[in-house]
Amino acid sequence: MTRSTSGHYSRTAAQSPAGGHHTLAETESAVSERLANLELDMGSMAAVQNVYRAANAFRNHLESTVLAPHELTWTGWVVLWVVWIWGDIETRHAATEAGISKGTLTGVVGTLEGRGFLTRRTHPDDARRVLLALTAKGKRLMSQVFPEFNREEARLMSALSTDEVATLTQGLRKAVASLDD
Amino acid sequence: MTRSTSGHYSRTAAQSPAGGHHTLAETESAVSERLANLELDMGSMAAVQNVYRAANAFRNHLESTVLAPHELTWTGWVVLWVVWIWGDIETRHAATEAGISKGTLTGVVGTLEGRGFLTRRTHPDDARRVLLALTAKGKRLMSQVFPEFNREEARLMSALSTDEVATLTQGLRKAVASLDD
DNA sequence: CGCTGACCGTTTGGACCCGAACGATTTGGG
DNA sequence: CCCAAATCGTTCGGGTCCAAACGGTCAGCG
Structure with missing residues (x-):
């Protein structure tokens, strides 16, 4: 599975054919023309579009380069990673x-x-709950894949300086935190 | 449809129950413990996690506040927006x-x-291709919803200064552009 | 002890997401 | 004129994503 990217809002996009893909500048121009009478926050529009576009690009890249060869999807990986980090964990957590x-x-x-990567079992004290644990196979997989995954994460961010990466992370946290209020 | 968020990599997350959600600091700590022998790029890991988390938060927020009341999903909205901006457009584009x-x-x-928001018709010159156009209903919908959508985009970014928003967008573009190379 | 309300994970229905394969159509070369 | 290669949108199979509803379980109150 190879997700691609260049779309403005959505998760993936095919490689851009001739005439098929407009730059963001062209897009903003077209939007301004269409809504000349309205006051638009182009800065926020661009930010939201780019956050979503980057998220798709990262997911697609990491899935195609690291995860798919191990029969993993993005979300399957995330769940394995959570169980790996926290050990036996309840499904709701x-x-x-x-x-x-x-x-x-x-x-x-x-x-x-x-x-065969993880197992579920009923909670000993509360039959409503289910506990998750990695199998031996799952543990071997995580030990093998995580370093590869982190190396690709580093490659994803390699065009930016360490300070730029930190600033990016900070800005994103700030925006998300303001939503949780 | 209300998507929620606090997850590190995935699109949505439920509201965090007591003991159910760890901070990023706790997560990084646990990862360091588990992989003490390896050299990790924590900065890139945090950046990728936060990009994905922010994308989910934005999608969920915009879906629940603006789109769902109009019977729209995030991707449905994106497609309508594309057809609205570019007029009659071929499906591949x-x-x-x-x-x-x-x-x-x-x-x-x-x-x-x-x-009833858009129509498809066969291309007059090439029967392989399909053209999309908004219906009158679709056009009314876009004129009504886009200003609301942009206002919410502005709210999403309101915790950041104009310069911080521009810096964020720039950093994201840089990271994504380096993938397209 | 029994009952009610809350909690848990699963199921349901609908929407989306991909790559690969397919049938229909077009193009261009021999 | 015919045929092979390429292109297009759809279909297929599998995975994910949500809210809401459901059945089973637990806790607490009378």
Whole structure:
């Protein structure tokens, strides 16, 4: 699975054919023409578009270069990573850490369980709860893949200086934090 | 549809229950412990996580506050926006502009067509191609929703100064551009 | 002890996401 | 004129994503 990217808002985009892809400058121009009467916050529009575009680019790149060869999807990886970091973990907590809904977690865990990477078992004290743990196979996979994954993360950010990366992270945290208020 | 967020890599996350969500600092600590022997690029890891987290937060916020009340999903909105900006457009170009695969575009267009927002017709010169256009209903919808959408985009970025927003956008463009090379 | 409300994970229905394969159409060369 | 290669959008199979509803379990109150 290879996700691609160049779209403004969505997750992926095919390689741009001739005449098929407009630059952001062209896009902003077209928007200004269409809505000449309105006051637009072009700065925020560009920021939101670029955040989404970058997220897709990163996910696509990491999936195609590191994860897909190991039969992993982005979200499968995230869930494995959460269980790996925190050890035996309840599904409701894993969903929160992984940033997905409980229903989605059930499905993703089913996929990972089917591939032999982790197991689920009923909580000893509370039959409502389910505990997740990595299998031996899952642990070997994480030890092998995480360094590769982090190297590619470093490559993704290599065009920016250390200060620029830190500033980027800070700005994003600030924007997200203001949503949680 | 209300997507939520606090996850590190994934698109959404439920509101964090007690003990269910660890801070990024706690997460980085746990990762350092687990991989004490390896050299990790924590700065890049944090950046990638925060980009993805912010993208999810923005998508979820804009879907729940602006789009869902109009029976729109994030990607449905993106496709309508692309057709609105560029007028009659071929499906392959719309997919590229919207940043989704051709197969996904077929499905999304089916949904939007079913809701009466746009139409498809065969290209007059080439029967392989399909042209998309907004209906009158779709045009009214865009004129109504876009200002709301842009206002919410502005709110999303309101915790940052104009310069910080511009710096953020620049850094993201830089990282993504280095991928396209 | 029994009942009610809350919590948990799963299921349901609908939407999206991809790459690969397919059938229809077009193009260009022999 | 015919055929092979390329292009297009759709279909297929599998994965993900959500909210809401459901059945099972637990906690606490009367």
